[in-house]
Each structure stands twice: as C-alpha cells, then as structure tokens.
Amino acid sequence: MKFSRSFAVTLLTATCLFAGSAQAQGTPSKGEQALKYRKALYQVMAWNFGPLGAMAQGKVPYDAAEFARRADRVAAIAPMLVEGFPAETKGLPHSELKPGMWANRADFDAKMKDLVDRSATLAAVAKSGDFAKSKAAFFDTANTCKACHDKYKTD
Amino acid sequence: MKFSRSFAVTLLTATCLFAGSAQAQGTPSKGEQALKYRKALYQVMAWNFGPLGAMAQGKVPYDAAEFARRADRVAAIAPMLVEGFPAETKGLPHSELKPGMWANRADFDAKMKDLVDRSATLAAVAKSGDFAKSKAAFFDTANTCKACHDKYKTD
Numbered sequence: 001m002k003f004s005r006s007f008a009v010t011l012l013t014a015t016c017l018f019a020g021s022a023q024a025q026g027t028p029s030k031g032e033q034a035l036k037y038r039k040a041l042y043q044v045m046a047w048n049f050g051p052l053g054a055m056a057q058g059k060v061p062y063d064a065a066e067f068a069r070r071a072d073r074v075a076a077i078a079p080m081l082v083e084g085f086p087a088e089t090k091g092l093p094h095s096e097l098k099p100g101m102w103a104n105r106a107d108f109d110a111k112m113k114d115l116v117d118r119s120a121t122l123a124a125v126a127k128s129g130d131f132a133k134s135k136a137a138f139f140d141t142a143n144t145c146k147a148c149h150d151k152y153k154t155d
Numbered sequence: 156m157k158f159s160r161s162f163a164v165t166l167l168t169a170t171c172l173f174a175g176s177a178q179a180q181g182t183p184s185k186g187e188q189a190l191k192y193r194k195a196l197y198q199v200m201a202w203n204f205g206p207l208g209a210m211a212q213g214k215v216p217y218d219a220a221e222f223a224r225r226a227d228r229v230a231a232i233a234p235m236l237v238e239g240f241p242a243e244t245k246g247l248p249h250s251e252l253k254p255g256m257w258a259n260r261a262d263f264d265a266k267m268k269d270l271v272d273r274s275a276t277l278a279a280v281a282k283s284g285d286f287a288k289s290k291a292a293f294f295d296t297a298n299t300c301k302a303c304h305d306k307y308k309t310d
Binding site for chain 2: 036041043048073080
C-alpha cells in the first residue's frame with residue numbers, strides 16, 4: 001500500500017479543515033458541526049428536489065433519465081438527515097427547527113422515516129420511466145416534506 | 156392525488172428559500188448557488204469520510220456495518236461533486252479551487268472519475284465485512300482525494 005499513515009492523518013486533518021472552512025471562526029462544538037451537516041444535507045436535497053418538482057409540475061419537459069438520477073440522489077440523502085438532529089443541536093442559533101420538536105421526537109422521527117420510505121419508492125418508480133407514476137411518487141414524497149416542515153420548521 | 160399544484164409551488168418556493176437560508180443575503184447567482192451546493196457536498200462527504208478514516212487508521216474500533224454505511228454515503232456523494240463545478244463558478248470568491256483547474260478541466264474530471272470509481276469499489280468491498288480489504292479500499296479512495304486536492308485545492 002503506497003498510502004502512508006502519516007499522509008492519512010494529514011488528509012483527514014485537511015478534510016476536517018475543509019469541512020470547517022464554511023463554518024464560523026473558532027472550533028465549532030459537536031452540535032454546531034451537526035447543524036452545519038444538517039444544513040448541508042438540506043442544501044443537497046433541495047438542489048436535487050427542485051428539478052424533480054419542475055418536471056412534475058410541467059415547468060420543464062420530463063426527462064426520464066434526469067428524473068431517475070435526481071430521485072436516486074434524494075433517496076440517498078433522505079436517510080442521512082436524521083443524524084443532523086442530535087441532542088447537541090438543541091437550542092443552537094441559526095436553526096430553522098421549531099423547539100417543539102424535542103418534545104415530539106418520536107413523531108419527528110416517524111416523519112423522517114416517511115420521507116425515507118417515500119423517497120425510496122420514488123427512486124424505484126422513477127426507474128420505470130413512467131411519468132404519471134413518477135409524478136405521483138414525487139408528490140407523495142413532497143407531502144412527507146410538507147408534513148414535517150408544517151409542524152417542525154419555522155417560516 | 157391530495158397534493159395540489161398550488162401547494163407544490165409553495166413547497167418548492169419554501170425549499171428554495173430553505174436552501175438559500177445559509178447563503179449570503181440577496182439572490183445568489185447561478186454560480187454562487189452551485190458553489191454553495193459544492194461546499195455542501197464536500198461537507199457531507201467529510202462528515203462521512205471521517206469515521207472511515209478513523210477506523211482505517213485504528214483510532215476507533217472497526218465496525219463493519221458502520222463502515223459499510225459510511226462507505227455507501229461516500230459513494231453516493233462522489234458522483235454529485237462534478238455538478239458543483241460549472242463554468243459559472245469560475246473566479247467566484249470564497250472558493251478553495253485553484254484557478255488553474257479551468258485550463259485542466261479534462262484532468263480534473265478524470266480525477267473526479269477516479270474518486271467515483273474508487274468510492275464505488277470501497278462501498279462494494281465494505282459490504283464484505285473484511286477489514287483488511289476495506290481499509291485498502293479506503294486508502295485507495297483517499298488517494299484519489301489527495302491527488303485532486305494536491306493539484307487543484309488551495310491550502
């Protein structure tokens with residue numbers, strides 16, 4: 001193996017620094033790091049969800065391959081989200097999470113699971129290239145976003 | 156379908172606002188949006204790459220399921236990265252990309268492909284639960300990170 005252990009340490013340090021470069025100055029707490037991770041995940045989610053919505057709403061022509069590619073990404077990101085909500089993020093500023101979530105964690109987690117399940121279905125259906133079914137699966141997924149946002153996300 | 160078109164518009168607007176909330180005030184340009192997307196992707200990558208490195212280096216005990224889970228995520232994120240480097244991001248501030256990349260785009264894209272290929276192998280190997288092979292596949296992947304960072308990322 002040409003890869004040296006000392007390089008590995010250097011790389012990982014660099015990776016951490018890289019991840020931290022978008023963060024506030026100073027060493028972020030574990031909760032602050034998780035909050036940054038969470039925001040990054042939602043950013044990635046939104047980037048890929050947007051084109052699905054545009055196609056589902058007929059704003060841009062349906063492209064089956066593009067739809068399937070974006071759906072796969074949404075389905076890959078969805079299961080990562082819950083890790084962005086550890087207890088250490090409770091009460092942190094610059095969050096759009098309503099504090100009421102913490103007393104309703106089981107419901108929140110159930111809503112997250114709905115998103116994971118529906119987005120997995122969306123990704124599977126999208127592979128069929130059937131627009132009507134893909135569109136329906138998109139709206140099913142979007143409804144799970146809405147259910148959680150309505151209850152737990154500030155405006 | 157219970158999901159109304161007007162709600163879909165509302166949702167997508169909200170999604171865009173949500174994604175934009177971490178951005179500078181004002182409407183970001185297409186390039187600025189892509190740069191934010193790129194940074195978010197690297198943040199997600201680093202979050203999941205870190206635990207792999209810690210296990211590969213023996214800093215924390217090897218957990219085959221956790222290793223496979225993180226490897227899957229790295230493999231899912233890797234193919235998304237290249238979309239974060241459109242021409243519109245050229246010359247934007249707050250980027251760690253060396254401007255020399257733009258004259259070496261084919262080499263940069265080849266390095267990105269190396270990452271995609273090696274991380275796919277990593278994810279496949281990780282499922283075996285074989286630590287020695289998983290570790291080797293991790294270092295192979297990390298080397299593709301290093302090859303690109305050395306040439307195209309500022310310190």
